[in-house]
Amino acid sequence: MTCPCGKGESLEACCGPYLKHEQKPPTAEALMRARYTAYATGDVDFIVESHDADRKGEVDRKNTEIWSKGSEWLGLEITSTEKGTPEDDTGIVEFIARYKVKGTKIEHRERALFRKQNERWVFVDGIEIKGPPVVRTGPDVGRNDPCPCGSGKKYKKCHGVAA
Secondary structure: OEOOOOOOOEOOOOOHHHHOOOOOOOOHHHHHHHHHHHHHHOOHHHHHHOEOHHHHHHOOHHHHHHHHHHOEEEEEEEEEEEEOOOOOOEEEEEEEEEEEEOOEEEEEEEEEEEEEEOOEEEEEEEEEOOOOOOOOOOOOOOOOOEOOOOOOOEHHHOOOOOO
16 A cells, blocks of 8 residues: 555555554654554554644543545645754644545645654644635636526626626
């Protein structure tokens, strides 16, 4: 099985040793990838254990498990990192996690803070980042054209009322 984190390696060669506690992730990015893999594989214990000890009370284990196991995980994209090397004590990983819930595709964008706690990287907190604005690529709709929603009404009498 290819590792869900997206590096292209097998799970056993990539994030598997971290999830099994055979190795510690050497960087903040490696922990981020392992946490995504834990969500994708339903390993809620790893998600909770890799959380900052001072903030573990903020983790809702039941809802985390429901989200993890009720989603179809589509991929992880690391967009940037700041620090987070084996020599650092803190690191920031910006990422996009793609998944599907009840047929709806979602892109979760986050700037996550990690720190070393007892020589082990842990997740501290994340700030959600807004995605790029949606740009319409279809043709412009005139006031008297049929509404693109398929209602059969003119645009000006349907979705164009608020415009």
